Amino acid sequence: MNRIITISREFGSGGREIGKRLADELKIPYYDREIITEIAKETGMTQEYINKFSETGITNYPFQFAKSFTTYSGLQSGMIQILISQQKVLKEIAKKGDCIIVGRGADVILKDYDPFNIFVYADMKSKIKRCKEKASQEEDFTDKEYKNKILKVDKNRRKYHDVISNAEWENKENYDLCINTSNIEIKKVIVPLSNYIKEFFGGRQ
Amino acid sequence: MNRIITISREFGSGGREIGKRLADELKIPYYDREIITEIAKETGMTQEYINKFSETGITNYPFQFAKSFTTYSGLQSGMIQILISQQKVLKEIAKKGDCIIVGRGADVILKDYDPFNIFVYADMKSKIKRCKEKASQEEDFTDKEYKNKILKVDKNRRKYHDVISNAEWENKENYDLCINTSNIEIKKVIVPLSNYIKEFFGGRQ
Numbered sequence: 001m002n003r004i005i006t007i008s009r010e011f012g013s014g015g016r017e018i019g020k021r022l023a024d025e026l027k028i029p030y031y032d033r034e035i036i037t038e039i040a041k042e043t044g045m046t047q048e049y050i051n052k053f054s055e056t057g058i059t060n061y062p063f064q065f066a067k068s069f070t071t072y073s074g075l076q077s078g079m080i081q082i083l084i085s086q087q088k089v090l091k092e093i094a095k096k097g098d099c100i101i102v103g104r105g106a107d108v109i110l111k112d113y114d115p116f117n118i119f120v121y122a123d124m125k126s127k128i129k130r131c132k133e134k135a136s137q138e139e140d141f142t143d144k145e146y147k148n149k150i151l152k153v154d155k156n157r158r159k160y161h162d163v164i165s166n167a168e169w170e171n172k173e174n175y176d177l178c179i180n181t182s183n184i185e186i187k188k189v190i191v192p193l194s195n196y197i198k199e200f201f202g203g204r205q
Numbered sequence: 206m207n208r209i210i211t212i213s214r215e216f217g218s219g220g221r222e223i224g225k226r227l228a229d230e231l232k233i234p235y236y237d238r239e240i241i242t243e244i245a246k247e248t249g250m251t252q253e254y255i256n257k258f259s260e261t262g263i264t265n266y267p268f269q270f271a272k273s274f275t276t277y278s279g280l281q282s283g284m285i286q287i288l289i290s291q292q293k294v295l296k297e298i299a300k301k302g303d304c305i306i307v308g309r310g311a312d313v314i315l316k317d318y319d320p321f322n323i324f325v326y327a328d329m330k331s332k333i334k335r336c337k338e339k340a341s342q343e344e345d346f347t348d349k350e351y352k353n354k355i356l357k358v359d360k361n362r363r364k365y366h367d368v369i370s371n372a373e374w375e376n377k378e379n380y381d382l383c384i385n386t387s388n389i390e391i392k393k394v395i396v397p398l399s400n401y402i403k404e405f406f407g408g409r410q
Contacts, residue, residue: 121377170377172326178383184405192400199393 003028003098003201004115006106008161008169011153012127012146014181015120019102021187025194028098035089035104042085050082083164103157107174108165116200119175124150126182176200208233208303208406209320211311213366213374216358217332217351219386220325224307226392230399233303240294240309247290255287288369308362312379313370321405324380329355331387381405 005022009015016032023030040047087109093099094113101110107117122130128146135141141149161169172178177196179189210227214220221237228235245252292314298304299318306315312322327335333351340346346354366374377383382401384394 119377123378172324172375172377172383172385173328175383176385176388178377178380180377180381183381188404188407189401192397192404195397195400196394199397200389202393 001114002094002096003197004094004106004110004113005100005118005197006110006115007100007102007118007120008107008157008175009102009120010122010127011150011157012131013120013122014130014186015118016102017186018118018120018179018181018190018193019100021190022194022197023100025190026098026100026197028100030100030102031093032102035086035093035101038089039082039085042089043081045078045082049078105161105164108161108167116177116197117175119170119172119178121170121178121180122182123180206319207299207301208402209299209311209315209318210305210323210402211315211320212305212307212323212325213312213362213380214307214325215327215332216355216362217336218325218327219335219391220323221307222391223323223325223384223386223395223398224305226395227399227402228305230395231303231305231402233305235305235307236298237307240291240298240306243294244287244290247294248286250283250287254283310366310369313366313372321382321402322380324375324377324383326383326385327387328385 005019005026005028007015007019009018019032020030036047036050039045039050043050086104090101090104090106090109093101094110094115107115124147127150128143131141131146131150158169161167167174179193210224210231210233212220212224214223224237225235241252241255244250244255248255291309295306295309295311295314298306299315299320312320329352332355333348336346336351336355363374366372372379384398
C-alpha cells in the first residue's frame with residue numbers, strides 16, 4: 001500500500017512548511033493547493049470560488065449540520081459538488097503513489113489507505129509571530145487582527161472536519177503524532193520526523 | 206539548563222517503555238517509582254501508602270477541588286505532605302542533571318526548567334492488548350475489567366493534574382509532542398524520537 005502522510009494544522013503553526021520539507025526529505029510529492037486546481041478542473045468552478053469555500057464557506061452557513069455525509073443534502077449544490085470532487089481527487093492522489101497531503105480532511109477521507117496522520121499546532125503567540133514573518137509587504141495587521149484571522153480560519157477547519165466525519169478535528173486520538181511547533185525550529189526536526197514516519201510504515205509491512 | 210524530559214501517559218499506552226528506552230538511548234537517568242522511594246524517605250510514610258494515593262487517592266475524594274494549590278487546605282494532611290514532598294523531590298531531581306521523569310505531574314511542576322513534555326496515548330484496543338501482554342500469570346482480567354482499570358487510573362491521573370495545575374492533563378497544548386502508540390512498535394521509533402528531542406534542546410541553546 002502507498003505511504004500516505006496527511007497533515008492537519010492550526011493556521012499559522014507551520015503545518016505547510018513541515019509538509020513541504022518532509023516531502024523534500026522523503027522525495028515524495030506534496031499536495032496542497034494543487035488539490036484546488038484539480039477540483040477546479042473537475043467541477044468547472046474557478047479556483048477563487050473553491051478557495052473561498054475552503055476558507056470561510058462552511059462557517060458562514062446558517063443551518064446546523066449533522067455529523068454525517070447524509071447532510072450533504074443540506075448544502076448548496078456548489079458545495080456538494082466541491083466536497084464530492086475533493087473526495088475523488090484525494091483518492092486518486094492516494095492511489096497514484098506515496099504522497100503528503102496538507103489539509104482538506106485527508107486524514108478521514110483517506111482512512112482506508114492507513115495514512116500516517118499528523119496534527120501541527122502551536123501557542124497563539126507563536127502563530128501570530130509566524131503570520132507576521134510570512135506576511136506580504138502590503139499586509140499590515142495588528143496582533144489582534146492576526147489572532148482573529150487565526151481563530152476564524154481554524155473555526156472553519158474544525159467545522160469542515162465536523163461535516164465530513166465524526167472525528168473531531170482537534171482531537172489527538174485521530175492522529176499518529178501531534179507536533180507543537182511553539183519551541184522548535186521546524187527545519188531541524190525534519191530528519192528525525194521523517195525517520196519516525198519511515199519506522200511507522202516499515203513496522204506495518 | 207539541564208535537559209528535562211517529562212512523560213505523561215494514558216494507562217497501558219506504553220509511556221513507561223518509551224521513557225526507559227529513551228533514557229537508555231540518551232544515556233540519562235530515568236525516574237518513575239524511584240520518586241515514590243524518595244517521598245517515602247522524606248515523609249516517613251510507607252511506599253505502599255504513597256503508591257495507593259497516586260493510583261486511586263484523589264478520585265476517592267468526596268469534595269470538589271478548585272484548580273489551584275490553595276486547595277491543599279482541603280486535602281487530608283497526609284496527602285498534602287505527599288504533594289509537597291513530591292514537588293521538592295522532583296525539583297531536586299531536575300537540578301541534579303539531565304533526566305526523564307514519568308508521571309507525577311512533572312510537566313507542570315517543572316515548568317520553570319523548560320522541559321520537553323511528551324504525552325503518550327493509544328486507542329482502547331491497543332491499551333488492553335498491552336495490559337494483557339504485561340500481566341502476571343496470576344492476573345486474569347477480562348477485556349471489560351482491563352477497560353475499567355484503564356479508565357479508573359486515567360481518571361485519577363486527570364484529577365491529580367487538575368489539582369496541581371490549571372492545565373488539563375489530556376490537552377495537547379501542554380505538550381511538545383503527543384505520541385499515539387496504537388500503530389507503532391515502540392522500540393523502533395526511539396532513535397528518531399531521541400534525535401527530535403536533541404534538536405529541541407539544541408535549538409534552545
